[in-house]
Amino acid sequence: MANTEKTFRDYTADQGKNYALNRLDYHQDLYNLIVSHHTSTGGQLDALIDVGTGPGNVASNLSKHFAHTTGLDPSEGMIATARSLNSDRGADGGKLRFEVSTAEDLGSNLNPPIADASIDLIVAATAAHWFDMPAFWRSAARVLKPGGSVAIWGSGNLHTSPGTPNWEKIQQRIDEFEAMIRPYFLPGNVLTRGLYKELGLPWTVEPPVEGFDKNQFFRRDWDTTEKFLALGAPELSVAALEKMLGTMSPVTRWREDHPDATGEKDVVRVFRRDVERLLREGGMEEGKEKVQGSAQGFLLIVKKI
Structure with missing residues (x-):
């Protein structure tokens, strides 16, 4: 079943720039792991597709690893x-x-279309939860070369590090924020919070998609202290945290449903002010409030026979 997502699909170029500015990138170690696993299991480095780019x-x-991306x-x-x-x-081009x-x-809609058996690696970063997975796997089986790979990854909810002053109360406030926007989750958001453990794989979707090696399936999980996002376990200013949370699709839908809740009434702005207060109560200097923490990360790699 497709987890149709229209929020990001309808983004304007300006919204896309805001998204790019305020989303953390992934750590270089993650990129290196994907390329290393791909090549060590027979993958080549000619052509890459990034889906949901x-x-x-x-x-x-x-792209620095591939001739064509x-x-x-x-x-x-x-x-x-x-x-x-x-x-x-x-x-x-x-x-x-x-x-x-x-x-x-x-x-397949491009002119010329991406040719059958022409792609070495397909990647999807924090995007697969919006795919119609049976249809995606059928297309992946068509365009991948033998020995090609599909690497899919994402991150779960934010967890505060004990190194943050008043961290337990801040984590409680994060959980409350999550509960507030939960009614605006779509099935894809739920898949992400479940760390993709219920994401359809070629051998679990209906009908199953042939051409992939279940025995070579690879999964790696990161806890909150390891290097998954670009900054590892980053120490974010509350301003940066506010901007990052503002890029979440459930937040976008909350805002669309509350057009009058702007400025200090905005759901993310209220959250920010509460976190600032809790940090100051924990002894952090006003104007220098930062939260240390990260999100759980997960990576799935599937090999084409």
């Missing part, structure tokens, strides 16, 4: 952002390009 940071980071996204606004942010890297296409199409 958004503003293009993942495609850009991984294509970022795909159903949002014209996101693709416009990706092309703009990567214009200095040849994002014009050459080594690195960005095109409008869904995960289910995987470039």
Whole structure:
């Protein structure tokens, strides 16, 4: 069953730029692990597809390993952002390009379309929970070369480090914030909070998709102290935390449902003010409030026979 998501799909170019500015990238160790596992299990480094590419940071980071990289996204606004942010890297149809296409199409709608058995690695960062997984796996089986890989990853909810003053009360406030926006979760958001343990794989979807090796399935999980996001277990200012939370699709839907709750009434702004107060109560100097913590990370890699 598809977990249809329209919030990001309808993003304008300006919204895409805001998303790119305020979302943390992934740690280089994660990118290195994906490439290393891919090549050590028979994968080549000619062609990469980044599905749900958004503003293009993942495609850009991984493109240095591949002769050809294509970022795909159903949002014209996101693709416009990706092309703009990567214009200095040849994002014009050459080594690195960005095109409008869904995960289910995987470039079959392009002219020319992405050819059968032409792709070495498909990646999807914090995006697969919106895919129609049976359709995605069928398309992946079509475009992947033998020995190719599909790497899918994402992150769960934020956890505060005990190194943060008053961290237990701050974690309680984070949990309350999560509960407040929970009514605006779609099935895909629930999949993410479940760390993709219920995400459909080629051998679990209905009908099963042939051509993938269940015995080579790889999963890696990161706890809150390991290097998954770009800053490891980052120490974020409350301003940066507010901006990052503001990019969440349930927050976007909450705001659409509460058009009068702007400024200090906004759900994320109220959360920020509460966290600032709790940090000051824990002894942190006003104006220098920061939260140390991270999110659980998870990576799934599936191999094409």
